Amino acid sequence: MYDSDSDIGWTFYKDRPEWKDITPVPEDDGPNPVVVIAHSEKFEDVYDYFRAVLQKNEKSERVLQLTKDAVELNPANYTVWQYRRDILKALGTDLRSELDYVESVIKHSPKNYQVWHHRRVLVEWLQDPSQELELTGDALLQDPKNYHAWQHRQWAMKTFGLYGKEMEFVENLIKEDVRNNSAWNQRYFVVNNHFGWSDMNVQKEICYAMEKIKFVKNNESAWNYLRGVMLHDKRGISGNAVVTSFCEELYNNKCRSPYLLAFIIDICDDAIKKGESSSFHGADRAIELCHALATKYDKIRSKYWNYIGEKFKKLKKEQEDQQNNTETEEN
Amino acid sequence: MSYDDRTQLAHRQHVKYFMRFLNILPSSLSSHDTTRVTIAYFSVSGLDVLGSISSISLELRSRIIDWIYLLQVPPNKNNGDMSSCGFQGSSTVNIDLDDINNHYKCGHLAMTYTGLCILLALGDDLSRINRKALVAGVKALQTEEGNFSATLSGCESDMRFVYCAACISYILDDWSGFNIQKATEYILKSINYDFGIAQCPELESHGGTTYCALATLSLTNQLDKLSIEQVEGLKRWLLFRQVDGFQGRPNKSVDTCYSFWVGASLKILDMLHMTNYGNNRKYVYETQDCVVGGFSKWPDTCTDPMHTYLGLAGLSLIGENGLLEIVPALNITNRAYEHLKTVHQKWASELIEL
Secondary structure: OOOHHHOOOOOOHHHOHHHOOOOOOOOOOOOOOOOEEOOOHHHHHHHHHHHHHHHHOOOOHHHHHHHHHHHHHOOOOHHHHHHHHHHHHHHOOOHHHHHHHHHHHHHHOOOOHHHHHHHHHHHHHHOOOOOHHHHHHHHHHHOOOOHHHHHHHHHHHHHHOOOOOHHHHHHHHHHHOOOOHHHHHHHHHHHHHHHOOOHHHHHHHHHHHHHHHHHOOOOHHHHHHHHHHHOOOOOOOOOOHHHHHHHHHHHHOOOOOHHHHHHHHHHHHHHHHOOOOOOOOOHHHHHHHHHHHHHHHOHHHHHHHHHHHHHHHHHHHHHHHHHHHHHHHHO | OOOOOOOOOOHHHHHHHHHHHHHEEOHHHHHHHHHHHHHHHHHHHHHHHOOOHHHOOHHHHHHHHHHHHHOEEOOOOOOOOOOOOEEOOOOOOOOOOOHHHHHHOOOOHHHHHHHHHHHHHOOOOOOOOOHHHHHHHHHOOEOOOOOEEOOOOOOOEEHHHHHHHHHHHHHHOOOOOOOHHHHHHHHHHOEOOOOOEOOOOOOOOOHHHHHHHHHHHHHOOOHHHOOHHHHHHHHHHHHOOEOOOEEOOOOOOEOOOHHHHHHHHHHHOOOHHHOOHHHHHHHHHHOEOOOOOOEEOOOOOOEOHHHHHHHHHHHHHOOOOOOOOEEOOOOEEHHHHHHHHHHHHHHHHHHHHO
C-alpha cells in the first residue's frame, strides 16, 4: 500500500550495521507456490527480519520499531500486531504513546479490523476510554457508516458506560443525513442501554420517528425504527391511535411510499391476530394494499406482495368459515 | 459497461482473469499477504462456477493442493497441543518456532474454511488433513459469548468466524469443536430491531453478517429456532435490500457482492424466487469488465477476485446460463459438494471398519 520508491533515505535492514547480528529468514513458500505476490524489495527485507526476530523471540526497542515498519507495509498482518503487543508488555512501554500511534494508523486505514482490535486491547489494558468517543467520532465524520468505528464505539460505551452525550451525537448525525441507518441504529442502542423503554420513552421515540418521516417519507431507516420502537409498545403496532392516525393521514395526503403501505399492512396483520380487525384495518385493506404495491408502488417486489396478499386472502377465508360455522351452530 | 438483455457472460475473459490471479499478483496487493488462500479460493471456486475447473492443468492442480497442505499447522511436536491447528493464510509466518512462541504460528478460521473449499473444488480426497487437529483448532476459538475468534493470537471475534467455524465443522463432518447451542444463542441475540442480523448484538444489521448467521443456522439445522415473526421479518428485510442489484444495509449503495450474500440468504429461506431476477442480473452485468474479465462492486470501478467470484455466484443463484449451481450455505458448487459427500462416505466406512 506504500510505494517503496517514495521512501527516500530508506535503508534496508540488511544494510543496517545495528542489525548485523541477525540473519534474515526468507519466506518459505514451498517449491511451487501459487497466488504469489510480487512484493517490493522493501517488503521482503522487512519481513525477512521480522521472521528472524520472531524465531529468536527477541523483544526489544529495535524490534518494536521493526513491527512499525512491518504494519506500515501491511496493516492487516495480525501476527505482527500481536507480536507488537507482546513486546509492549515485555518492555513496559508507555501505552499512551502507543494510543497516539495506533490513532494515526487508524486515520490511514479506518476500515481495517486489526488496527481497531489493537486499539481495543490498549484501551482494555489502560482501562481508559477517555479518547474513544472522539476517535470514533472523527472516523465517523469521514464516513458516517464505518462499521468498524461504530463497533468500537458501541463496545467502549457498553464496557465503560459512556452514554451521557450520545443522544446529542446521534441527533446531529440524523440531522445531517436523515437516511443514515447507522445513526438510527445507534439511537436504538442508546435508548435500549441507557434510557430504557418506559412508556414515556416509547412515545417519545415514536414521535421522533414520525417527525422524521414527515420530513422524508420514503426513508426505510426511519420506518424501521418506528416499527422497532413499537415492539416495546404493549398495545402493539395496531393499538397506538397516534401512529395509526399518523399513517392514515399520510395515506390520505396521497403518500404511497412502500414503507407506509407495508406499515399499514402490518397494522392490519396485528389487528387480525388480536381479533380486533375492522373494515379499516383488516384483511380486505391488506389485500388491497398488497395489490397496489405489487402492481404500482413497489413492482420490483411484486412477487413478495402477491405472496403476502395470498396470506391475507387465506386469513380472510378462515375468518369467513369460522363465522359461517358459528352461525350454523347458532342455528 | 453498457447493458441490454442480450448481454452475455464474458466467460473466456473471466477464466483468464482467475488464472492470472492463481499465478502471480502485483505488489499493490501486499496488504493481502496474510490472506492469499482466500484469493486462491475465489479463483478456484470461480473457475468451478464457470464450469472451467478443467482449465487448471493437472500440474497446477497438484501445485495448489500441495501449497494448501503446506499451510496446515500441525499439532505441537513436544506436547501434542492442537489449539493452534488450522490453515494459515500464507507462508508469511510458516517458520519453525519454539514452544515459547509457537502460538504465533496458528491457523485462521477463514483460511481453514476457504482452504478446505479449494481442496474440495479440486477433487482432493482430504486424506492429508489432520481432522482431529482441525476440529480441536476450531474448538479452541469459540468464546464464552458463543461466537468465534479468527485465530489464537490476538484477533477479534464476530459473526464471520461463527460461519467459518460452522462450515469447517460441516466439511469435516464433526461438530465436537462447535457448541451449536451457544452459537445459536449468539445469532439470536444479534437479530436487530429491523430483523436483520449484525456482526454482534446491537450493531447495525448487515447483508454479509445476515448471510453468515442464516447459513450457520442452516448448516447446524437450527433454522427452526427462529420465531415466525423473526423469519417473516428477515424475509422482508432481505427482500427490501433489492434496489436493482442488492445493497448490504438500508440506504447504502448497491454492490455486486450482495447479489450473493443477500441472494443466498433468501435462498436459504426459500424466498429468492420472490426477487426480481432481471434487475439483479442487469446490475451485476453492469459491473462486468468484458475486456480483461472480472466484476467490480460498482459499474466502472476496479475489479477484484472477491467481487468477481461473488458476482458469478450471485448470477448462478438465479440460474444464469453457463454457470454451475452453488450450494448457498457452504458457498461451493454443487459439483464440489457431491465430491464432499463421497469423502464423508469414505470417512463413515473407515469408522465402521475400525
